[in-house]
Amino acid sequence: MRTIQGDPPSNGSRPAGRRMFLGALAGALAVSPRLRAETPSAQDPWPALAPQIFPGQVLRDGSALLTIEAPYRAEDAAVVPIALRTTFPALDPRRARKITLVIDANPSPVAAVFTIEPESGIDHIATRVRVDDYTNVHAVAELTDGNLYAVTRYVKASGGCSAPALKQTADSIPLGTLRFREFQATEPGADPDRREAQVMVRHPNYSGMQMDQISRLYIPADFVEVLRIWQGDQLLLTVEGGISISENPAFRFSFKPNEAKTFRVEGGDSEGKRFSGSFPAQSAA
Amino acid sequence: MKGTLLRRRGVALLAGAVWIFFAAGPGGSDPVNAQAAAFTIQQIADGDYAHFGQVAMTTIDNAGDIANIGIVVGRDAVAIIDTGGSVAEGQALRAAIRTVTDKPVRYVINTHEHPDHIFGNAAFASPGVTFVGHRNLPASIRAHGPFYLHSFRDALGADAIARVRLIPPTLLVDTTMTLDLGERTLLLTAWHPAAHTDCDLTVLDEQTHMLFSGDLVFLDHIPVIDGSLKGWLDVLPSLAALPAQRVLPGHGRRVAPWPAAVDDERRYLLAVQADARGFIAAGTPLAQAVPRIAQSERGRWQLFDDYNPRNATAAFSELEWE
């Protein structure tokens, strides 16, 4: 069992030392998939889950500020594309400081926590997750004023967490290998001052849900726990990941280019393995 | 354990086809309400028989009877190639074999790990029977079997799942192996690298030149990528070089000439590869690329919408690490 420490409370209403469980089978959030009903409406885990993840916090309706893009029916439960997007009215100076992605029905519901640096310009983050059942997905954004806003979306998929890892092909790439790509913003109407980048980590991201039928033991969870991405000396994004992130974790995000000539990525997995890489910036002058 | 689901409603020989009725569905233990499905085998060459599974997804009603099964009768013994997608189907298969030969089943050859090919194994487990498979098959069944039992529970029904036993092979094929059934030799080939899965095995009847390809060959039913797209394309030339004359594919309700039978599948896999590479190079995100991959193949395959998005997702995830 592994946990990572959450940020210190930003106001008095939250108990100190609160932990966000991102790892396998962690404490009270280890909801057994066998005990759940097939639809979230039949037994919605969220009312019990939300106070554990955000103790003492009021979750406001975030539908004006935050969207989750996800397929209603996931084609492959082990690789479900999820995108988070924030939009603020011109006169609203607030920005998202942190976004927590929760897959309600997964054995470890907190899939990822994205900490967004104020000057990064990040308003869009996409990744791929495992979805273990028919479930609601929640995104909860903590804004720069300290308020929390939540949105939800229903995804129909099952078996993602125990889905077998993709087979390694003959040209096996070493665990911890990083890939970095920059893209021109691809969407119509995208902010011309922003670019997009993608970080990929070669890692099985074992969920700890896969059982060895003969030993009756679960393959221990081994997953990418943290990634930090810098543009030059400017930290852009910190990703705290859990077992709900797909094999070979991939994160794509928008950002505001600065004059930096390189991007730097540092990360580590739950077994203590560290990885890092430096990549030339295409947008450098 | 529930009592047997198998009910022999009748056995009749019709125009070379053997019809066995097996109960499929939740009413299987109730003879009045049981939904009986006809289970047929037919001769495809001298001593070779086939059961053609439906081109469909597994449902309670079809009891997992969606894959083709091969039967080879030698002078001394019988070998079967795959056992179907439920114990009820395996039992219907066993009954059907008895209508064409009284020789003992000596070998149960599993072409790979997928439930529609191995969930009938329990119907054949007995002291005189040897289970045969690719050297990677035991590990694949260990790693993925529990996932299949969980994820197929809804599709197949809890009663049918409760009867399944995961039986790994004890006779393992590294590269090639010959089995002798008496005046009838079978050439088994274990394929590398991963293709449809990472444990694909083919069986060639060296007397009739009939190839039992398992899921390395799909006809009419869209190919399913659960191993490696690039691996599958790498394997195809050697596969096509096997000295066969005809093939019983893993899916698709016909026997086809060899090696022309792989042409459709190769064209589909190349289309998936070319499109996925194109979207990756253009920087298109996975979610936007998947619905656009291999659309030129729409209309050429059954179950296209059931599997093409999954294939596209698997291909994109594999090829973005090229």
Ligand SMILES: [Zn+2]
């Ligand atoms: Zn298969």
